[in-house]
Amino acid sequence: MTVMESYEQERIEYLRTLRAWDETVKEVLFFLREIQKKNLALLLFYIKVKSRLTRIVKCFNDDSSEPIPNYDREMEEFVREVLEGRKDEEIVAEIGVSFVSKQNLKTLEGLKWLDGEVINTYLQLIQRRSTNSSTLPRSYCFNTFLYDKVSKIGHSAVKRWTRKVNIFDYDLVFFPIHLGNHWTLAYADIRKKTLRYCDSMGGKNPKCLAALFDYLKIESVEKTKRALCDDWKTESISGKIPQQQNTNDCGVFSCVFADYISRDAAFNFSQADMPNLRNLVKYELLKGKMLKE
Structure with a gap:
């Protein structure tokens, strides 16, 4: 074999090897691309699932999802001592600009329809808790x-x-x-630029939302000299919240909705909790302090 023939044979083997490597590299790159696609899909799925699980875990781990306190004997004794000997018309709790009499508090008993002064005073208690807290949302x-x-x-x-508040x-x-x-609750979440309606009997009440939204628009111009941003929205969340199973507990549901919302808390109560919650509302009003401060 001449030198030229030997060189030509080596060149052919070299080119064959290069082609083989080229095919191998192409296969490896194709494999890596497929893995990348699958990994990306898995990664997106993982992120989605993790996000949902995080929200669920937060719901269960959050302070708001702790078991609802039970109205115990000590609380019952406190309420009895405060009310004993008081006349029905006597004021037994005064929070902010609102107050309740012994007669007002009787509407928290059994299946009685809640008195408006109980709701007003309880909301004032929520507002005071917010004012005294450095961690809870500021609530007014x-x-x-007002709605009437x-x-x-x-x-x-x-x-x-x-006139003295913005x-x-x-x-x-x-x-x-x-x-x-019927009692319901609406609230404006200024942080999220959303006006929401909460009805424990599932009502959406677009008329109420429209009236309150008009109020907010005018109030914004009056107080901030600016119109509400276009990204403000209204919505009923009545289909996503606990529902009453009778015609008597709407006032209690509205009070408890406000309590949970004012803490950015997940709802963890139902109709079955109403007898206990009625007693807890009474206790908190007489104590002048929320159980979850």
Whole structure:
């Protein structure tokens, strides 16, 4: 074999080897791309599942999801001592600008329909807790009379109610709603630019949302000299919250909704908890302090 023939044979073997390596590299790259695609899909799936699981775990681990306190003998004894010997018309609890008499508190017994003053005073207790806390959302609570005037007359009827306060300085603004024979709750989440409606009987009440949204729009111009941002929205969340199974507990549901929402807490109560919650509301009002401060 001549030198040239030997060189030519080596060149052919070299090119054959290069082609083999080229095919191997192509196969490896193809394999890596497929793995990358699958890994990306798995990664996206993992992120999605993890996000949901994190929310679920947070719900169960959050302080708000601890078992609801039981109305115990010590609480019962405290309530008995405070109310014993008091006349029905006597004021037994005064929080902020609201107060309740012994007669008002009797509406928390059994299946009685809740008195408006109980709701007003309980919301004032929630507001005071917010004021005294460095960690809870800042909450402002209107009374049960605001919606009646706003829905019938408009912002002008209650313009002076906030002459010393700017509700847009708060995180949450609560509106207890009296519909004649039913209590519900609406609230504005200033942080999320959302006005929500909560009805323990599933009602959506777009009329209520529209009236309160008009109020917020005018109030914004009055207090901030600016119109509400276009990204504000209204929604009913009544289909996503605990529902009452009778016609008596709507007021208690509304109070408890406000308590949980004011703590950014997940709802963990139901109709079965109402007898216990009625007693706890009474205890908190007489104590002048929320159990979850």
